Amino acid sequence: xxxxxxxxxxxxxxxxxxxxxxxxxxxxxxxxxxxxxxxxxxxxxxxxxxxxxxxxxxxxxxxxxxxxxxxxxxxxxxxxxxxxxxxxxxxxxxxxxxxxxxxxxxxxxxxxxxxxxxxxxxxxxxxxxxxxxxxxxxxxxxxxxxxxxxxxxxxxxxxxxxxxxxxxxxxxxxxxxxxxxxxxxxxxxxxxxxxxxxxxxxxxxxxxxxxxxxxxxxxxxxxxxxxxxxxxxxxxxxxxxxxxxxxxxxxxxxxxxxxxxxxxxxxxxxxxxxxxxxxxxxxxxxxxxxxxxxxxxxxxxxxxxxxxxxxxxxxxxxxxxxxxxxxxxxxxxxxxxxxxxxxxxxxxxxxxxxxxxxxxxxxxxxxxxxxxxxxxxxxxxxxxxxxxx
Ligand SMILES: *Cc1c(COP(=O)(O)O)cnc(C)c1O
Numbered sequence: 001x002x003x004x005x006x007x008x009x010x011x012x013x014x015x016x017x018x019x020x021x022x023x024x025x026x027x028x029x030x031x032x033x034x035x036x037x038x039x040x041x042x043x044x045x046x047x048x049x050x051x052x053x054x055x056x057x058x059x060x061x062x063x064x065x066x067x068x069x070x071x072x073x074x075x076x077x078x079x080x081x082x083x084x085x086x087x088x089x090x091x092x093x094x095x096x097x098x099x100x101x102x103x104x105x106x107x108x109x110x111x112x113x114x115x116x117x118x119x120x121x122x123x124x125x126x127x128x129x130x131x132x133x134x135x136x137x138x139x140x141x142x143x144x145x146x147x148x149x150x151x152x153x154x155x156x157x158x159x160x161x162x163x164x165x166x167x168x169x170x171x172x173x174x175x176x177x178x179x180x181x182x183x184x185x186x187x188x189x190x191x192x193x194x195x196x197x198x199x200x201x202x203x204x205x206x207x208x209x210x211x212x213x214x215x216x217x218x219x220x221x222x223x224x225x226x227x228x229x230x231x232x233x234x235x236x237x238x239x240x241x242x243x244x245x246x247x248x249x250x251x252x253x254x255x256x257x258x259x260x261x262x263x264x265x266x267x268x269x270x271x272x273x274x275x276x277x278x279x280x281x282x283x284x285x286x287x288x289x290x291x292x293x294x295x296x297x298x299x300x301x302x303x304x305x306x307x308x309x310x311x312x313x314x315x316x317x318x319x320x321x322x323x324x325x326x327x328x329x330x331x332x333x334x335x336x337x338x339x340x341x342x343x344x345x346x347x348x349x350x351x352x353x354x355x356x357x358x359x360x361x362x363x364x365x366x367x368x369x370x371x372x373x374x375x376x377x378x379x380x381x382x383x384x385x386x387x388x389x
Contacts, residue, residue: 045174049208056185056198137298161185162300218243
């Protein structure tokens with residue numbers, strides 16, 4: 001029987017042709033395709049600046065640095081996210097903490113954030129940055145979080161790794177209307193892919209420039225940025241701070257540029273498949289992904305939760321039943337602070353009760369544009385068998 005993964009890229013002949021044409025051109029890296037891809041993503045998401053990098057993890061790192069995160073600072077993120085949303089703060093020497101989730105959207109809970117901020121005001125541990133995650137592709141309550149940022153003086157990074165093509169109140173995720181920086185991932189499981197790749201968007205020219213410098217060793221070729229005038233025309237660049245080599249290549253950008261043309265099609269297909277899952281599973285004691293009326297989700301993930309009459313053991317049994325039949329359901333995510341590394345930093349179980357309750361019940365079902373109707377029916381039938389046996 002054919003294996004059904006939880007996620008998979010969709011590669012067309014046009015994508016292949018776009019990549020091979022770069023192989024035949026003059027530049028494999030630092031050519032014309034990366035800036036073109038940046039401009040196209042920025043205009044798609046309605047942001048002013050875009051900085052392409054080799055992963056969303058790198059984008060999160062340079063976004064934190066560009067916003068001034070350093071030792072002694074606090075960075076908060078959602079308890080239910082990929083580890084990279086938290087690791088980026090540690091790379092900068094900052095301290096990380098986790099905000100509990102909303103039990104309906106699985107996004108950061110504005111209520112918990114409000115409570116945590118009130119406590120932090122008293123202890124003097126207010127965050128410098130809050131990294132919100134548009135979990136599964138569904139936008140967070142950006143207005144609510146933005147108004148808290150005004151009150152408590154923190155900056156906002158949107159980890160939109162799941163949410164290219166999503167909209168909040170009708171406007172595209174990535175426009176940075178409510179945030180300082182928005183980050184996209186182009187890993188193969190995400191909405192569009194460049195193999196490895198990511199991008200940081202911002203409307204602030206200084207933040208954009210800092211991120212460009214950090215992406216490329218902290219090197220500038222602009223005379224106006226040089227601390228000393230170059231003594232001659234041969235010495236035409238200077239390193240003015242400590243940066244990294246986080247650049248995207250033209251090969252990767254060509255794939256992304258080609259994929260971007262189909263982003264709305266991909267999201268539409270994901271949403272149709274999600275709707276089919278909804279139709280079936282709402283008839284069972286299962287919790288389908290609740291959608292906030294303000295949000296148009298990109299449906300990076302379809303997460304089904306077991307009703308309260310199921311135990312964790314049953315969830316594990318369902319996993320096994322499906323894996324045995326080559327349907328590779330997944331789990332997104334174990335609360336980050338329960339990872340052994342974060343446990344070693346001193347985080348205790350019980351830190352975010354809603355996140356832990358979610359974690360005990362969630363299953364990510366296969367969802368990707370090329371999942372055929374026949375395959376989806378096989379997934380549905382097998383899940384129905386699994387929960388009835
Ligand atoms: C995938 C993902 C990342 C990291 O993306 P990479 O491009 O693989 O570095 C970060 N945050 C979230 C929420 C993700 O899903």
